[in-house]
Amino acid sequence: MTEMPSSRRSAFQVLTGVFSLPAGARLGAGPTIAALVLALIVLASICAPLYVPYDPLAMDAMSRLRPPSDEFLLGTDPYGRDIFSRVMTGGRVSLLIGIGAAIVSVAVGLVIGLLAGFFRAADGIIMRIMDSLMAIPAILLAIALVALNGPSLSSVIIAITIPEVPRVVRLVRSVVLSAREEPYVEAAIALGSSMPKILIQHLMPNTLAPLIVQGTYICASAILIEAILSFLGAGVSTEIPTWGNIMAEGRSYFQIKPGLIFWPGLLLSLCILCINLLGDTARDLLDPRMKKREG
Amino acid sequence: MKFKTRDLSTAQRVLKIRKLKVGLTGRPDAQPVLNEIDLDIRAGETHCLVGESGSGKSVTSLATMGLLPKDALEVQGGLIDLEGFEITNATAAQMRDLRAQRVAMIFQEPMTALNPVLRVGEQIEEVLNMHTDLSKSEAKARTIDIMEQVHLPDVQRVYSAFPHQLSGGQRQRIMIAMALVLDPDLLIADEPTTALDVTTQLQILKLIEEMQERHGTAVLFITHDMGVVAEIADTVSVMQKGEIVESAPIRELLTNPQKDYTRKLLKAVPNLAPRPARAVSEKDAVLNVDRLEMTYGGGGWFRKSEGVRAARDVTFDIAPGRTLGIVGESGSGKSTVARCIMRLIDPTGGEVTVAATEISRLSRRNLQSHRKHLQIVFQDPYRSLNPRWTVARSLCEGPINFGTPKSEAMERAAELMELVDLPKDALDRYPHQFSGGQRQRIAIARAVAMKPDLLVADEAVSALDVSVQAQVLDLLDDVQDRFGIAMLFITHDLRVAAQICDDVLVMQKGQVVEQGPAAAVLANPRHDYTRSLIEAAPGRHWDFANFRALERAPAVEGPIA
Numbered sequence: 001m002t003e004m005p006s007s008r009r010s011a012f013q014v015l016t017g018v019f020s021l022p023a024g025a026r027l028g029a030g031p032t033i034a035a036l037v038l039a040l041i042v043l044a045s046i047c048a049p050l051y052v053p054y055d056p057l058a059m060d061a062m063s064r065l066r067p068p069s070d071e072f073l074l075g076t077d078p079y080g081r082d083i084f085s086r087v088m089t090g091g092r093v094s095l096l097i098g099i100g101a102a103i104v105s106v107a108v109g110l111v112i113g114l115l116a117g118f119f120r121a122a123d124g125i126i127m128r129i130m131d132s133l134m135a136i137p138a139i140l141l142a143i144a145l146v147a148l149n150g151p152s153l154s155s156v157i158i159a160i161t162i163p164e165v166p167r168v169v170r171l172v173r174s175v176v177l178s179a180r181e182e183p184y185v186e187a188a189i190a191l192g193s194s195m196p197k198i199l200i201q202h203l204m205p206n207t208l209a210p211l212i213v214q215g216t217y218i219c220a221s222a223i224l225i226e227a228i229l230s231f232l233g234a235g236v237s238t239e240i241p242t243w244g245n246i247m248a249e250g251r252s253y254f255q256i257k258p259g260l261i262f263w264p265g266l267l268l269s270l271c272i273l274c275i276n277l278l279g280d281t282a283r284d285l286l287d288p289r290m291k292k293r294e295g
Numbered sequence: 296m297k298f299k300t301r302d303l304s305t306a307q308r309v310l311k312i313r314k315l316k317v318g319l320t321g322r323p324d325a326q327p328v329l330n331e332i333d334l335d336i337r338a339g340e341t342h343c344l345v346g347e348s349g350s351g352k353s354v355t356s357l358a359t360m361g362l363l364p365k366d367a368l369e370v371q372g373g374l375i376d377l378e379g380f381e382i383t384n385a386t387a388a389q390m391r392d393l394r395a396q397r398v399a400m401i402f403q404e405p406m407t408a409l410n411p412v413l414r415v416g417e418q419i420e421e422v423l424n425m426h427t428d429l430s431k432s433e434a435k436a437r438t439i440d441i442m443e444q445v446h447l448p449d450v451q452r453v454y455s456a457f458p459h460q461l462s463g464g465q466r467q468r469i470m471i472a473m474a475l476v477l478d479p480d481l482l483i484a485d486e487p488t489t490a491l492d493v494t495t496q497l498q499i500l501k502l503i504e505e506m507q508e509r510h511g512t513a514v515l516f517i518t519h520d521m522g523v524v525a526e527i528a529d530t531v532s533v534m535q536k537g538e539i540v541e542s543a544p545i546r547e548l549l550t551n552p553q554k555d556y557t558r559k560l561l562k563a564v565p566n567l568a569p570r571p572a573r574a575v576s577e578k579d580a581v582l583n584v585d586r587l588e589m590t591y592g593g594g595g596w597f598r599k600s601e602g603v604r605a606a607r608d609v610t611f612d613i614a615p616g617r618t619l620g621i622v623g624e625s626g627s628g629k630s631t632v633a634r635c636i637m638r639l640i641d642p643t644g645g646e647v648t649v650a651a652t653e654i655s656r657l658s659r660r661n662l663q664s665h666r667k668h669l670q671i672v673f674q675d676p677y678r679s680l681n682p683r684w685t686v687a688r689s690l691c692e693g694p695i696n697f698g699t700p701k702s703e704a705m706e707r708a709a710e711l712m713e714l715v716d717l718p719k720d721a722l723d724r725y726p727h728q729f730s731g732g733q734r735q736r737i738a739i740a741r742a743v744a745m746k747p748d749l750l751v752a753d754e755a756v757s758a759l760d761v762s763v764q765a766q767v768l769d770l771l772d773d774v775q776d777r778f779g780i781a782m783l784f785i786t787h788d789l790r791v792a793a794q795i796c797d798d799v800l801v802m803q804k805g806q807v808v809e810q811g812p813a814a815a816v817l818a819n820p821r822h823d824y825t826r827s828l829i830e831a832a833p834g835r836h837w838d839f840a841n842f843r844a845l846e847r848a849p850a851v852e853g854p855i856a
Contacts, residue, residue, distance in 0.1 A: 182678050183674075183675060186673070187671065188692065191670075192696040193696050
């Protein structure tokens, strides 16, 4: 496709337009705190190997179920593994799955949604497939997919992505359906622009703002679903600590060692709360109608 | 032309506005939206408020209703006196009592002003329930009575109809019934006929007048259409940028306007006298449309359904440098024809030949190379340019699609900006930085950039203010002279068609009822429908631009096609 410099510049402006705050808009205290907390958790998880005192997988029969102390900050689990090291390291996989699933499902959903929205012929078939996917409960579908592919990071991401894709497709399709009736799209047809050009240059930018919002929700729900999958034993292999499987393992020791569920659960809830809050803020900022009502 | 000349100076004064100032909430130093306006309306009087968009007409009406959006606009001074009651500092409860009982309002779009899930009769009754102690049967009787007064057909059936089951004119009648059921002293009508077809508009204007005579209501009528003003007004106020420029009885204002702005506004109003037709071209027609047919729907897997025949048997051609106008009311199929010719939709029958190629059955792929021969300008300048693209990018899109190098396309874009009278630095700006008229110029430049043989203008000036409308029509004329483009001009407004078209084609319900030279069709309409369209054109006897009555249109020359 022939691209001209001015189009690249304006694509850049589109993106900065989406991300930068409108003039005069100020983030309230809630979103600011949420962003800080989330940044802290993400940073702490990424840098976990640099500062955790123990190998999260190293077992020690001599120090089973220790209470919190100077030696073990949050105590140890039934196998003598340091809970603090495990929880902080576990965040890496949980967050990776959350962000990975959000990006993959938004990308796949965007492509399918654009096609469904623009080509009448494809629409019927694609949407019926999406409808039938939506008819199956997400967790059931994910369990089935993991069972088929075996427990690994990529198969968990795929298992979480597939139930999310139909939602993204519906969103993109609805935006495209209304945008394609805009006179400027018809003008582009009259100017002889090719279908791919119209799809990518005229229609896709319209979907960016709602997709960013949807992405944050998918991210939060993916972290949650991963935790549920791990809890049910259908997540990533127990070799790799995640918030979900730490909690799953701690289930039977809950009464004598509540910290096993409490600490990963706390971080998980905090993350999801922050992400959802930021998603809501993004929606309000990107949707001019919501902004007016607040006005 | 007959104007209203009633003397109302003895009638009771219903509304008195003095030095009313409305500004942005919390910003008393900012430029006010209404700057110290004065207004008087007496019982039985129709006072028209005219002005272009953004002049403050609607803000005046909202302030009078006490409906200013609180977080955006506030009254910053002056008084609004409704029969001795001061509105500017009334409480919400007082205003609620006042509305419907003493002041009522009708809006431009009756479909959105009515609740779509309630029966229209119940909606009128609700007004009675809110403000009176009438029993259920009394309220119903009164509702039926007012519905009969506004001449709704088959009142019992309409009473239990939902808004979507009624036509636009009927919905507006319901709105009028709802506004007048409690016999208010002041009726505010905010562009009540703008969304209606001309023939319906005429009926609604007559109805408002009749109801006014029957109830002695004072009417504040807001409109941008000088033709409507000439038909109904006793007195007129011309607004510009939040100020009342001139206020006078209708005849005085139209024959002897005092202010430059009023003159400018009146000069821009098109009239029904057709333009002198251009010389008949010797060249072959650019566009031949032969028995074009478009049926929506129909087909079906199991049962053949009828489908809607939006256009049938449409045949015409246009020579280079000439303009053909298609006129008709909404639903007449005029836009369908335009979209078929542009191949934005695929016609179900007939032939469209552009620049010697039959395009109505070309595949999308084969069509691509013929797109450059025909271009379109749409009605809504706010939606016809991609809001995320710079003007330069919009102007270059077409030429680049057809292999013009980018630098050449940019050069051409700069030339075009000059042609449409916009500064060159406008190229790097975005559509939202321009006014409606400027955007329409950009849209025209984008179409002309393709050097088309045929330009389709689909209601291209309908969304614009009259003065801007006149400028854009001039621009289209200029472009046509310069490049010898053939033009297909679609409009619902006969007055606009008279200004720009050499030939006119009148459509009704998908069929061509009359076609021929503009002068012949407008001066001697042969079909009843054309005649009713011409008779419904508001202010058709007045030559606004020359401040005098209109002489008869020039005599018909040549045979009628």
